[in-house]
Every structure is written in structure tokens, then in C-alpha cells.
Amino acid sequence: xxYLTNSVLTLIVLAFLNSCSFPKGYAVxxxxxxxxxxxxxxxxxxxSESKIKKRYTLQKKSYPTPLIIPTWKAAFFKSKxxxxxxxxxxxxxxxxxxxxxxxxxxxxxxxxNLSPIVYRLGDGEIIKVLNRSEKEVNLSGFKDYWYYVxxxxxxxxxxxxxxxxxxxxxxxxxxNQRKSDIRSLINMHPVWYPEYFYTMVRDHQIDLSRFKETYxxxxxxxxxxxxxxxxxxxKSFPYEALINLGENRIGTPDLRLELELLGKNxxxxxxxxxxxxxxxxxxxxxxxxxxxxxxxxxxxxAQFKDLLDLGExxxxxxxxxxxxxxxxxxxxxxxxxxxxxxxKEKAGNVGTIAFNVFPSKDISFSQTGIITFLFxxxxxxxYFMYQLTKKGVRLTYxxxxxxxxxxxxxxxTHPFIIFFYSKIQExxx
Numbered sequence: 001x002x003y004l005t006n007s008v009l010t011l012i013v014l015a016f017l018n019s020c021s022f023p024k025g026y027a028v029x030x031x032x033x034x035x036x037x038x039x040x041x042x043x044x045x046x047x048s049e050s051k052i053k054k055r056y057t058l059q060k061k062s063y064p065t066p067l068i069i070p071t072w073k074a075a076f077f078k079s080k081x082x083x084x085x086x087x088x089x090x091x092x093x094x095x096x097x098x099x100x101x102x103x104x105x106x107x108x109x110x111x112x113n114l115s116p117i118v119y120r121l122g123d124g125e126i127i128k129v130l131n132r133s134e135k136e137v138n139l140s141g142f143k144d145y146w147y148y149v150x151x152x153x154x155x156x157x158x159x160x161x162x163x164x165x166x167x168x169x170x171x172x173x174x175x176n177q178r179k180s181d182i183r184s185l186i187n188m189h190p191v192w193y194p195e196y197f198y199t200m201v202r203d204h205q206i207d208l209s210r211f212k213e214t215y216x217x218x219x220x221x222x223x224x225x226x227x228x229x230x231x232x233x234x235k236s237f238p239y240e241a242l243i244n245l246g247e248n249r250i251g252t253p254d255l256r257l258e259l260e261l262l263g264k265n266x267x268x269x270x271x272x273x274x275x276x277x278x279x280x281x282x283x284x285x286x287x288x289x290x291x292x293x294x295x296x297x298x299x300x301x302a303q304f305k306d307l308l309d310l311g312e313x314x315x316x317x318x319x320x321x322x323x324x325x326x327x328x329x330x331x332x333x334x335x336x337x338x339x340x341x342x343x344k345e346k347a348g349n350v351g352t353i354a355f356n357v358f359p360s361k362d363i364s365f366s367q368t369g370i371i372t373f374l375f376x377x378x379x380x381x382x383y384f385m386y387q388l389t390k391k392g393v394r395l396t397y398x399x400x401x402x403x404x405x406x407x408x409x410x411x412x413t414h415p416f417i418i419f420f421y422s423k424i425q426e427x428x429x
Contacts, residue, residue: 024049026083027058027074028090031128031150038067040128041094043083046076072154091253095243096129098147102163111146111158113139119155126167127151127159182250182261183221183242192217192267192282193289194230201287205358206296207406213289217269217282226257228271230280235271300355303369304328306388307353314392314420322420328353330373342397342416348377357383357398359408370398370408383408384418392421 023045032040037060044058047066056074058067077083100121107119111133121127131148144161186192193216200206210231218227225238237257242250251258251270258270265284270277307324314322320334333349354372359365367385374381383398385408397416402409 023047023059026077026080027056028077028083028087029058029069029074029094030090030130031073032067033069033073034067035095037063037065039094041087041091043080043087044074070154072150090130092241093129093131095253097167098127098129098149098159098161098164099167100125100127100163101165105159105163107149107151107155107157107159109157111137113160115158118157119151121151121159125152127164129166130156132161182244182248182259185261185264186259186267187219187221189265189284190218192219192284193287195266195281195283197287197289198283198285201292203358203361205407206292207356208293208296209356209406211289211293211296213293217267217280228257228269228280233273235273237271303355304353306368307371307386307393310388310392311422311424313423315423316418316420319418319420324353332373343375343382344378344380346377347375347380350377351375351379357403357406357408360410363408363411365408365411367396371395392419394419 025046027044027046029038029040029042029044032038032042038044038058042060044060044067046056047059048057049055049071050057054071055068056071058069058074060067075083075086077086100123103121103123105121106117107121107127108115109118128150129147130150133146136143136145139160139162142160142162144164146158147161147164148156149159150156194210197211197215200211215230218229220227224240225236228235228237237252239252241253243253245251245258248261249258256272260268260270262268262281267282267284269280269282271280272278308326312324314324316322318337320332320336323331329350329352331350335343339345339347351374354374355369356372357370359367359370365385368388369386371384371386372381373384381400383400383403384395385398386396387394395418396412397418398408398412402412
């Protein structure tokens with residue numbers, strides 16, 4: 001009975017051990033067959049190993065399906081700590097593959113032109129780059145790096161880079177990299193301004209809240225980072241190297257930033273914001289933002305002066321008295337008839353005037369302009385089209401839903417008009 005009990009206990013222990021998925025080691029992917037779910041350079045647990053078939057079954061915590069690969073496509077480590085150290089070093093080469101451009105290109109045992117040949121590449125054969133010599137060397141007048149590579153049958157060795165074409169994705173912005181690539185074209189411009197800047201300038205509709213010298217995409221090649229600054233967005237993207245993601249497209253290894261050159265002066269920027277991929281277009285065409293800003297401020301001041309020239313006090317029997325001052329502030333009293341349809345309750349009586357909304361080019365606009373009253377107590381923006389006359393100013397109310405990004409997109413279907421008479425005009429002889 002005692003023997004039976006011990007046997008049962010032994011079976012229970014064995015069953016428990018078999019049911020527990022203790023890793024048999026750790027693998028760093030050298031050449032992944034699935035870069036989307038299992039990128040090269042990833043550290044994975046070894047679930048099982050087939051010595052006959054020479055295969056690993058690997059498991060990734062964040063992905064339910066295991067990966068089965070030949071053992072030569074991964075580097076084995078007993079401890080996870082050592083695997084992580086190797087993975088960190090390997091990251092700069094993890095995305096790099098290469099293609100032989102010369103038939104019979106030798107792969108050698110060491111970085112030496114006289115070292116034994118361990119493999120010869122076929123013309124166009126794809127290999128995986130694992131490492132690279134620190135400096136370029138000169139072999140019979142040909143200057144390039146030695147690359148430590150992995151072939152399609154698992155052979156490892158050193159290949160001279162002169163007859164290798166580095167393929168996508170590949171590191172193209174190493175600190176010592178040649179400057180005749182997309183990175184150089186991007187860095188040609190100290191700043192890439194948002195494309196909407198140029199639309200504003202073209203249409204004479206400059207929104208000063210979104211048109212600033214500090215907004216744009218800024219490359220800092222010496223410091224090795226990019227800066228993206230837009231209204232409500234500011235992000236920094238440091239890098240040691242960038243990877244090629246396709247024709248005229250590069251990105252950071254973590255893919256937090258992707259850049260696509262759409263032309264000599266047009267750049268598409270992809271980045272992650274609130275868990276979603278965002279895209280913004282920038283232009284490298286030089287514009288004088290400071291001068292254009294000053295010009296727009298001057299235009300707005302001129303509009304206010306034209307209004308002020310009619311007088312400082314305007315009155316309507318039903319909708320109150322409107323007083324304006326030189327500093328573009330206003331005092332509006334007696335507007336009870338407009339509450340709460342046009343002006344919200346508790347909006348107060350004071351605020352500032354702005355000329356910061358523009359009519360769309362797609363609508364027929366015959367007014368003097370668009371005026372904004374910003375009530376300070378709430379705050380609330382109240383918009384009107386306005387027309388200056390000899391006797392005062394005619395205001396046509398604009399519902400807020402007709403205005404998008406400071407552009408009046410449509411005219412009101414049922415206009416509500418208020419005429420304010422100038423008190424100066426009333427007393428004029």
C-alpha cells in the first residue's frame with residue numbers, strides 16, 4: 001500500500017511538472033519569418049526543441065500562437081538576462097537584410113580576404129546581416145565594411161560589403177552613414193512648416209493661433225532627434241539610427257515616427273497620438289512667418305480702426321448699447337433680448353473684439369468682414385458678419401456650427417440682422 005502511495009505521488013508530481021510550461025531557455029530571433037508579430041531581435045521563451053528536426057517552438061506572452069522556426073534562425077541563451085543584453089546590442093542590426101550583386105561572392109570565416117571560404121552567394125541571394133565591422137576597410141581599392149551575415153541554410157560568416165546591396169528595412173542614418181540618402185534631404189530644411197500654413201497664405205486667411213514660427217517639424221541631426229510641434233501636440237523623437245520602411249520612407253526602430261518624402265519639398269509625418277496613428281503633411285518651401293504674421297496683425301488693426309472711425313458708441317433700441325475702446329475691448333449692455341438664443345446667460349458685458357474669422361472661397365461674400373465678440377465671463381465667442389455704413393454698422397448673426405477652423409463655411413439660411421447706429425453720426429450736423 002505504501003509502495004502504491006509513493007508511485008501515485010510520483011505520477012502526480014510528474015504530471016504537475018509536465019503541465020507547467022517552464023521555459024527550456026530563451027531565444028533571440030536573428031531572422032524572423034514574421035516581422036509583424038515576431039520582429040527580429042525579439043526575446044522569446046523556448047517552449048520546446050526538436051533536435052531531430054532542429055527546430056524551436058517559441059512562445060511570446062503578448063501573442064497566443066507559438067512560433068516554430070529552424071534553430072539557426074535564433075540565438076540560444078540559458079538566462080533571460082543574457083538574452084536581453086544580446087537583444088539590446090542586436091537591435092541596430094535586427095531589421096537589416098542584404099542582397100548579393102555579384103555571383104559567387106564569398107563568405108569567409110574571418111574578416112580577412114585570405115580567410116577560408118565557408119559559403120558562396122548566388123547572384124541576388126538574400127542574406128541576413130547580424131553585425132558589421134566598426135570601420136570601413138580598403139581591399140584592392142574597394143572601400144566598404146565587412147558584414148557578419150547569416151545565409152538561408154544557416155551558415156554564418158563575413159562578407160565584404162562592396163558587392164552587397166543593403167535592403168529594406170535597413171539602417172540608413174547611422175552616425176557614420178553616408179549623407180546621400182533621404183535623411184540628408186529631410187535635414188536640408190531646418191524646419192518643415194505645416195502644409196496648412198501655405199493654404200492660409202495662398203487664401204489670405206491666416207489664423208494667428210495656428211500660424212506660428214514655433215509650429216512645424218524640426219530635424220536636429222547633430223543631436224539625433226526630431227521635434228514635432230503643432231497646436232495641442234508636442235513630441236520629441238530621439239534616435240540612434242533610422243530604418244528604411246520603403247521607397248523614400250524611413251522611421252525610428254520602434255515605429256513611433258515614420259517619415260515619407262513625397263517630393264523635394266513635401267514630407268508626410270506619421271506618429272502615434274492617443275494610441276492611434278496620425279498623419280500630418282509638411283512643406284520645406286521657405287516662408288517668412290514673422291513677416292506674414294506682422295502683416296496679418298496690421299490688417300486686423302486696420303479693420304478695427306475703420307470701425308472705430310464710425311464712433312466709440314453704437315446703439316440699438318431693442319438690443320442695447322455697444323461701446324468700443326482703442327484696445328479693442330467692448331462693453332455691451334442691454335442685450336437681454338438676445339439671451340439666451342444668441343448670447344448665453346452670465347456671459348457678462350465686457351470682452352474683446354477680434355477679426356479672426358474668414359469667409360470661405362466657396363461662398364459669395366459681400367460684407368465688410370466678420371467680427372468676433374469674445375465675452376470674458378464664460379467665455380463665449382459670438383460671430384457676426386458686419387457691414388459698415390455711413391450711419392453705423394449692420395451685424396448679421398453667424399451660428400457657431402457654420403464656422404470651422406476659423407473659416408465661415410456657409411451663409412445662414414435665415415439671417416438675423418441687427419443695426420447699430422453710431423452715436424457720433426446721430427449728433428453730426
